[in-house]
Every structure is written in structure tokens, then in C-alpha cells.
Amino acid sequence: MARTRLELIEKIEGEAEVLYEYEGERISFAQIRFLNSRHIEKILQGREPLDALVINPRVCGICGHAHLIATVRALEDCFERVPLSQKAEAVREMTLSLELIQNHFKWFYLTVLPLLGLEAPIQRALEPSRLAGEMIALMAGQYPHNSYAIPGGITGEITPVDLLEFRARLERLKLLFRQSLIDVDLEAFVRCERIEEMLSKEGDLPRAMRHILKRGWERVGQSLDHFIVFGGGGLFTEGKSIGTRLQESINLRYLKEEALEGNAAKRVSYRGRYYETGPLARAMVLKTPLIREAHRRYKDSLFSRILARICEVPRLLRYLETLCDGLDLSEASYTDPGPFPASAQGTGIVEAARGSLIHRVTIEEGRISRYQIVTPTQWNLGNGTRENPCPAQKALMGLQRNDPAELVFKAFDVCSVCTTK
Amino acid sequence: MRLLWLSALSCNGNVHSLLNYPQYEQWQKGFEWLYHPLLPSLHTFEEVEDGVKGCDVLIVDGTLEQNLLKHRRPFSELLERYATEAKHILTVGTCATFGGIFAKGEAGRTGVHFCGEARRGEYEWFWQKSISLPGCPVQPEALAGTLSLLAAGEPIPLDELRRPKYYYAYTVHDGCTRNEYFEYKIDEHRFGTLEGCMFYEHGCQGTYTHGSCNKILWNGLNSKTRNGQPCMGCTEPDFPKEGLWSTPKHMGIPVRMPLGVPRRAYLTLAGIAKAFRIERFYKPLMEEE
Ligand code: SF4
Ligand code: SF4
Numbered sequence: 001m002a003r004t005r006l007e008l009i010e011k012i013e014g015e016a017e018v019l020y021e022y023e024g025e026r027i028s029f030a031q032i033r034f035l036n037s038r039h040i041e042k043i044l045q046g047r048e049p050l051d052a053l054v055i056n057p058r059v060c061g062i063c064g065h066a067h068l069i070a071t072v073r074a075l076e077d078c079f080e081r082v083p084l085s086q087k088a089e090a091v092r093e094m095t096l097s098l099e100l101i102q103n104h105f106k107w108f109y110l111t112v113l114p115l116l117g118l119e120a121p122i123q124r125a126l127e128p129s130r131l132a133g134e135m136i137a138l139m140a141g142q143y144p145h146n147s148y149a150i151p152g153g154i155t156g157e158i159t160p161v162d163l164l165e166f167r168a169r170l171e172r173l174k175l176l177f178r179q180s181l182i183d184v185d186l187e188a189f190v191r192c193e194r195i196e197e198m199l200s201k202e203g204d205l206p207r208a209m210r211h212i213l214k215r216g217w218e219r220v221g222q223s224l225d226h227f228i229v230f231g232g233g234g235l236f237t238e239g240k241s242i243g244t245r246l247q248e249s250i251n252l253r254y255l256k257e258e259a260l261e262g263n264a265a266k267r268v269s270y271r272g273r274y275y276e277t278g279p280l281a282r283a284m285v286l287k288t289p290l291i292r293e294a295h296r297r298y299k300d301s302l303f304s305r306i307l308a309r310i311c312e313v314p315r316l317l318r319y320l321e322t323l324c325d326g327l328d329l330s331e332a333s334y335t336d337p338g339p340f341p342a343s344a345q346g347t348g349i350v351e352a353a354r355g356s357l358i359h360r361v362t363i364e365e366g367r368i369s370r371y372q373i374v375t376p377t378q379w380n381l382g383n384g385t386r387e388n389p390c391p392a393q394k395a396l397m398g399l400q401r402n403d404p405a406e407l408v409f410k411a412f413d414v415c416s417v418c419t420t421k
Numbered sequence: 422m423r424l425l426w427l428s429a430l431s432c433n434g435n436v437h438s439l440l441n442y443p444q445y446e447q448w449q450k451g452f453e454w455l456y457h458p459l460l461p462s463l464h465t466f467e468e469v470e471d472g473v474k475g476c477d478v479l480i481v482d483g484t485l486e487q488n489l490l491k492h493r494r495p496f497s498e499l500l501e502r503y504a505t506e507a508k509h510i511l512t513v514g515t516c517a518t519f520g521g522i523f524a525k526g527e528a529g530r531t532g533v534h535f536c537g538e539a540r541r542g543e544y545e546w547f548w549q550k551s552i553s554l555p556g557c558p559v560q561p562e563a564l565a566g567t568l569s570l571l572a573a574g575e576p577i578p579l580d581e582l583r584r585p586k587y588y589y590a591y592t593v594h595d596g597c598t599r600n601e602y603f604e605y606k607i608d609e610h611r612f613g614t615l616e617g618c619m620f621y622e623h624g625c626q627g628t629y630t631h632g633s634c635n636k637i638l639w640n641g642l643n644s645k646t647r648n649g650q651p652c653m654g655c656t657e658p659d660f661p662k663e664g665l666w667s668t669p670k671h672m673g674i675p676v677r678m679p680l681g682v683p684r685r686a687y688l689t690l691a692g693i694a695k696a697f698r699i700e701r702f703y704k705p706l707m708e709e710e
Contacts, residue, residue: 008492010466011459013433015492035490038430039526050666054653058522058557061434088613106440110459122460123446133441134640141648142639143441144434145558148650150612150666155649157615159707165642334613417433 002028009409011111013062014416016381018396018409025401030393032381034416037264044371049075049340049363052371053147056359059373060418062106064144065099065136066352067373070359072149073348078363079151079337087331088153090323093234094166095136095148096350097316097323101173102129103353104279104313107413108181112306113204115407116211124180124204128173135169138162153334160329167324174317181205186314193289195297198307205310212303221302221408223395227281228270228379230358231351235319239285240275244295246285252347252358257374260383265416267382267390268374276300276391277355277379278413280308288315302395302404302411309413342366352376354413375418422572425455425469425476425503429496430523430530431483433458434558435514442561443641451572470494472502478571479507480564484516484523486530500533504544509571510551513564518555518582519658535582538658553583557655562637563588582658584631589656592680593627596635597646603628606694607702612649615706619651620675624667626654628679 002021009016014034021029040059044052056071057064069092076082109125133143139158140148148155174186182189182203192198199206199213212218225243230250232238239248254271267274275281280300283291290311294304341363348359355376362370382390389397392412399405428436436458442448454462455476456469464473470493481500489496504510512533515521519537524530533544534551544551554563567585570577578586594600602610602618610617619625627635630652634644646652654660669676678687 008467014428014431014458015466017492035492036430036486037526038432038484038523040522042527043522043525048664048666051661051663054661054665055522058432058434061432061437061558064432064434106459114461120461126440126445130441130443130445130640134642137640137643141643141645141650142634144437145655146645146648146650147653148645148648153613155612157613157649159615332613334611336611417431 009406009414012410012414012416013060013418016414016416020396020405027396027399027405029386029389030396032383032390032392033262034264034377038417041371041373044368047368048366049078049361049368050150052361052368053150056373057145057147059375060415061144062103063099063352063354063357063415063418065095065140065146066350066357067359068147068149069096070348070350070357070373072151073350074346074359074361075340075348076151076337077346077348078341078344078361080341082151082337083335084153085331085333085335086326087158087328088333090327091139091154091158091333092149094320094323095140097235097320098132098136100351100353101313101316102132103413104309105129105132107353108204108208108306108310111410111413112407113208115404115410116208118204118208118211128176128180131169131173131176135166135173138166150334151340152337153332155334157333158327158329163324163327163329170317170320170324177313177317178203181310181313184314186318189311189314190318191289193293195290195293198290205307209303209307212306215404217404217407218298218303219301220399220403221305221395221411222299223276223391224274224389225300226273226275226391227284227300228275228277228356229282229285229351230277230356231349234351235315236282236351237285240270241281241284246287255358255374257372257378263383265382266374266378267384268378274382274384274388274390275379276412277376278309278353279312279355280305281355282351283308283311302408305411340366354415355379375415377415377418380412381414422451422477422568423453423455423475424457424478424480424568425473425507426457426480426482427469427496427499427503428458429481429483429485429489429517431514431516435482435564438558439561439564441640442565444565448565448569452568466492470499474506476503476507478509478511478568479503480511480513481517481533482513484520484530485533486527500544504547508550510547511554511564511567512551513554513559515555515557515655515657515660518553519660521557522661525661535658548583551583552577552579552585554588555582555584555656556632557660560588560633560637560639563633580631584656588633588637589631591631591633591636593630593632593634593644593646593652594679597627597644599646602702604694605697605699605702606691614649616702619646619649620668622668623651624653624665625651626657626677627652629677630654630657632656
């Protein structure tokens with residue numbers, strides 16, 4: 001009979017449990033459980049549509065902003081046409097990008113480094129994420145949990161003074177990235193395609209990656225090699241990639257959600273298949289050179305997963321600069337879209353730190369009659385079967401006694417608070 | 422001082438809010454985490470479940486639910502054990518204090534001492550050593566500051582909901598950059614502008630919400646109302662109300678009056694204020710000559 005062990009996974013967003021099954025010293029199967037749900041989808045039922053802008057950021061304390069933007073997109077999709085200035089759109093992209101940045105820093109320093117047994121000074125997580133929070137606050141009033149994006153634009157007006165303050169912090173963020181994560185020229189690093197070049201630099205990222213190589217863990221944690229990205233536009237491109245086969249169009253029609261007995265998280269599939277979503281998926285669809293190289297050598301292992309997440313930071317920083325440069329402050333922040341339609345349906349998609357986030361709303365008689373949220377966690381950490389496991393399960397299966405199971409699991413950037421049903 | 426943080430049903434927003442405290446690195450030198458949901462701590466969660474010693478302040482966040490199981494033990498068991506030992510108990514965030522948003526998800530969900538406005542009574546035995554720090558999320562200054570005052574042994578004046586007056590005696594209205602528009606009863610407000618007060622049309626609850634959002638600015642810089650978002654009243658027992666973006670009115674006058682203002686006095690005042698018609702309030706600020 002197989003031996004089993006129940007393990008608590010903590011210091012993620014919330015807690016999760018993994019029930020490991022062993023055959024000898026090998027993990028033969030793993031079941032992932034999220035115990036509690038806060039029932040956000042139920043709480044929204046019967047409410048006025050705009051209330052969702054206030055409720056939904058509270059789905060998640062670290063990705064609340066992604067939920068806000070997904071909500072506003074879903075609500076705007078309910079209108080026939082919403083006049084949205086380029087400025088409003090760009091500012092939303094800015095705050096969304098900053099939320100990704102603070103998440104990546106926190107994850108790397110608070111989750112990954114301690115599991116590698118490397119020195120992890122918390123200020124290297126806190127200072128940049130605090131700065132990112134300040135930059136969001138400049139545009140959006142506060143962080144976390146603001147509701148500044150509303151159908152038709154954004155609630156605030158941005159003056160050149162705000163932009164000055166924003167840019168000053170952006171410079172500091174860029175400096176912090178170089179001082180702590182990897183000392184490279186951002187521009188050049190985005191095009192870098194050689195793992196050796198990355199490894200030869202100073203900083204906590206190459207240090208962590210060298211450590212993984214030294215322990216011989218670079219091929220550990222391989223998963224399904226199926227990637228999906230729903231959120232196109234902005235910095236990312238929608239599409240899916242299986243191995244290295246790319247397909248660019250995605251249709252939500254093929255998305256299927258299933259509730260699971262005894263688990264607060266639903267599981268989702270696309271055309272009957274499970275996919276990984278998140279930074280590695282985005283890099284595979286975008287064909288980011290360094291990540292493709294990591295994938296060619298080590299497949300979809302924890303090495304590629306960690307590298308892909310951190311490599312998003314310089315791209316996001318440069319994106320923020322481009323957005324600042326292109327901002328025309330004379331445009332309107334908000335254009336009244338008129339009264340909310342009494343009956344409508346809408347979908348809003350964003351790329352959150354952990355992957356694709358999809359909100360779907362149905363309005364009847366002026367009220368929300370149904371609201372569905374598909375979070376990245378449901379893709380990556382769903383519960384499949386032995387024959388057909390979900391990504392994190394697959395990555396855990398086959399691990400030996402000396403392999404870092406917790407790191408393999410947490411490389412997916414586990415979040416348990418975003419169970420929403 | 423040793424702190425132990427227990428989360429019930431939470432979004433982790435209070436956890437992340439504290440990390441934004443501008444003086445965090447300096448501040449933390451005076452404190453030790455027996456357990457924190459994200460930061461390095463002296464103990465693992467399983468050790469906390471088995472029982473650890475030395476808790477000076479118990480921090481609770483998230484909504485309580487009957488039979489809530491964290492891992493191996495019911496949440497209520499952990500709460501009671503550490504509340505017995507702790508010198509102070511902080512309910513952090515509106516969920517732990519009053520029930521908050523998630524209390525609407527299922528019957529029987531509450532805060533520690535309150536279910537909305539009603540006192541629950543179940544934990545009356547530690548009411549005297551509890552402090553409420555509502556907010557969705559809590560303002561980091563209120564949490565870090567209260568802990569520093571406790572560590573220094575300073576007395577903390579509390580209101581009837583046990584909120585520290587240093588942080589909750591103010592209203593959100595106090596310090597809002599849109600205040601002049603409120604005073605002169607200028608009832609047009611458009612989103613995406615620097616001017617206009619949201620009390621009249623867009624549901625702003627700042628005049629009767631206790632909190633420091635416009636005194637101690639968020640992230641050291643800004644606030645919802647300064648940005649042009651109505652205050653949603655997130656520090657209050659009745660958060661979240663329905664129809665958050667519009668102002669309920671009776672005969673054209675907002676139903677709910679600013680804190681301590683009788684309706685009749687408000688009407689008189691509004692009549693006088695409106696008579697001024699100060700031209701500069703009717704143009705965008707940046708175009709004023
Ligand atoms: S917008 Fe709200 S907080 Fe600001 S002045 Fe008006 S009522 Fe007060
Ligand atoms: S302005 Fe109002 S809703 Fe916003 S954080 Fe402050 S009290 Fe809460």
C-alpha cells in the first residue's frame with residue numbers, strides 16, 4: 001500500500017494542504033487542497049454592478065488591483081461602447097504593472113530565497129514593493145484596495161506634479177532592481193539569450209540560479225509543458241504553447257470550470273486539457289529569448305519558472321517608462337458612459353502576477369445575477385487525476401526524497417486566498 | 422514585544438498593508454514575530470497549533486466562521502488559547518472587527534466581538550484587553566503605531582467600539598482636498614477631476630466614517646477621496662453597504678447626515694452656504710485665474 005503524508009504549505013497567500021502519496025521514496029501522486037472559501041461570487045449576487053468595483057479587490061490582498069481591472073473590463077464589456085481615453089487606459093496599465101512588480105519582489109525574497117537556504121534580507125522585498133505601492137497610490141489614491149478604475153476611465157486627475165513623483169520612484173525602482181536582483185543594463189537584459197551571461201552577473205537572481213545548478217535541481221519540477229495566456233494587449237500576448245508549438249488565438253468558449261468535492265478551489269481546463277498560466281507561460285508565448293533558452297535546456301522546470309518570473313521585472317520597468325513617455329495629460333481621465341444597461345453580459349481579462357485572471361458578469365434587471373471568477377491558482381494548482389494531473393501536481397510527481405518538493409510547489413507562486421466560489 | 426498573527430477568513434490585505442508601513446524596518450526592531458503569515462517568524466504554523474509560549478499581543482485578522490478549520494485545529498481553539506495568554510488582542514481590519522465583506526458570504530460569519538454593530542458576547546472575557554483596528558485594509562500606521570504605544574506602555578484612549586482615538590477620532594472627511602466643495606454645498610461632482618465633493622451624488626461616506634485616511638495619507642501620499650473615489654466607509658460596522666456609488670436621498674437631501682449634524686441644522690446651513698455662489702468653484706482649478 002502507498003504511504004501518504006499530509007503537509008501544510010504556509011507563508012503563501014493563506015495556507016494550502018498537500019496530501020503526498022509515496023511509492024518507496026518517490027512521490028507518486030499529490031492532492032492539493034484549499035480549505036476555505038470566502039464566497040465572493042455569492043456575495044456579489046443581487047448587488048448593483050458598480051459595487052463589484054469595491055468588493056472584488058478584496059478577493060486577494062496581493063492581487064487586488066488585477067481583480068479591480070478585470071472587474072472594470074467586465075463591466076465595460078456590458079456596455080455597447082465605452083469611451084475610454086488612451087490616458088485612462090495607459091494609467092490602468094501602469095498600476096497593473098506595478099502590482100506585478102511588487103508581487104515578484106515579495107515572492108522572490110520571502111518565498112524562494114529562504115527555501116534555497118540563501119540569505120534573504122526582507123528589506124530587499126519591502127522597499128521595492130513599498131515603492132510600487134506608492135506609485136499606485138499616486139495614480140489610484142491608495143494601495144491595497146482602491147476602486148479607482150470605473151467604467152469610462154479612472155476617478156482621478158493626474159497632474160505633471162504626480163507624474164514627476166511617479167518618475168522619481170520609477171528611477172529608484174530601476175536602481176533597486178539592479179542593486180539587488182541582477183546588475184545589468186535593463187535594455188540589454190530584455191534581449192539577453194544566454195544563460196551563462198545571466199549567471200555571470202552580480203545579484204541575488206544569478207546567485208539563486210547558480211545555487212539551483214550547484215544542487216543539481218535545474219531539471220526538477222517539470223510539468224505538463226502546456227502554457228496558456230488569456231490576457232493580450234499591453235505587455236503580453238494571448239496564446240497557448242504546447243512544448244514549442246504556438247497558437248495565438250484563444251477562445252473562452254473552450255474554457256470549462258468544475259467544482260470539486262471537499263475543495264474550495266474549482267478546476268479549469270481548456271478544450272479538455274490542463275494548462276499552466278503565469279510568467280513562464282507568458283514568456284513562452286512571447287518567445288522571450290532567455291526563457292526559451294532555459295526551456296530548451298531544462299524544460300518547464302523550477303529553474304525556468306523562477307527565471308521567467310524575475311525576468312518580467314525589467315520588461316515591466318521599461319514598459320512603465322514607455323507608458324509615462326506616451327502619456328498625454330491633456331486627455332480626459334473619465335468620460336461618462338451613460339446609464340448601466342439593465343441586462344447584459346461582460347467578460348474582463350487581465351494578466352495578474354500569477355497568470356490569467358478572468359471575470360464574467362451577468363446583469364439582469366440592473367443587478368448582478370451571476371459572477372464568475374477564474375483565478376490563475378485554479379489553472380496551476382487544480383486537482384486532476386493520477387492519469388491526468390494538473391500542472392503543480394505533475395511537477396510534484398516523481399520527486400525523490402532529496403528533491404525540494406516545497407520549492408517545486410511554491411515555484412508556482414501558490415495563492416489560497418483567491419478561492420472565490 | 423512578541424506578536425502572534427492569526428488569520429481567519431482573510432484576503433491577506435492587512436498583511437500586505439503593514440508591509441507598506443514606511444518605517445517598517447526601523448519599527449520591527451522593537452518586535453518579534455512568534456508567527457506572521459508571510460514574514461520570517463520564530464515558529465511554524467504547526468508549532469503554533471501545538472502551542473507556543475510568550476505571546477504578548479495577539480493579532481487577529483479575517484472573518485470568523487463557526488467550525489472554521491485552519492489545518493488540524495479549529496480556529497476558535499487557537500483564538501481562545503492565545504487570547505488567554507496575550508496581554509492585548511488586536512482585531513485588525515474590518516473583517517476581524519465587525520465581520521466585513523466576507524460575513525455576507527454565509528450566515529454565522531462575524532468579527533471577534535461584533536457582528537456588524539451588535540456586540541456578540543462570546544468573547545466578552547477578553548473584551549477589556551481588546552483593541553479594534555478596522556479598515557479594509559487597516560492603515561499600516563494605525564497598526565504599527567498602536568503596537569508601538571502598547572510597547573511603550575502608553576495609555577490609549579478608545580471609543581465605544583474600542584478603536585484608538587488617535588487614529589479613529591477623525592473622520593475621513595477631515596483633510597479631504599474636496600472639503601471646500603462640501604462646505605459651500607456645491608453638489609456637482611464629475612469623476613476624473615480634481616474638484617467636487619462626492620457627498621451629494623456619488624455616495625461618499627467620509628463625513629461619517631471614522632478613520633485617518635486624509636490625515637495620515639495612504640502610502641504616505643494620497644487617499645481615495647483626494648483621488649476622486651467616494652469613501653466607502655470601510656472602517657465602519659456596516660461596511661459594505663449596498664449601492665456604494667450613489668447617495669441615498671430624501672426629497673433631494675442626502676439621507677445620512679455628517680457625524681453629529683442634526684438634519685434641520687444642516688438644511689439651514691446648506692441654504693446659507695448655497696447663497697454664496699463663489700465663482701471659482703465652478704471652473705476647473707487649473708483654469709482659475
Ligand atoms: S468627497 Fe467625501 S470626504 Fe471629501 S469633502 Fe466630500 S464628503 Fe468629505
Ligand atoms: S477612504 Fe473610506 S473606504 Fe477608503 S480606506 Fe479610508 S475609510 Fe476606507
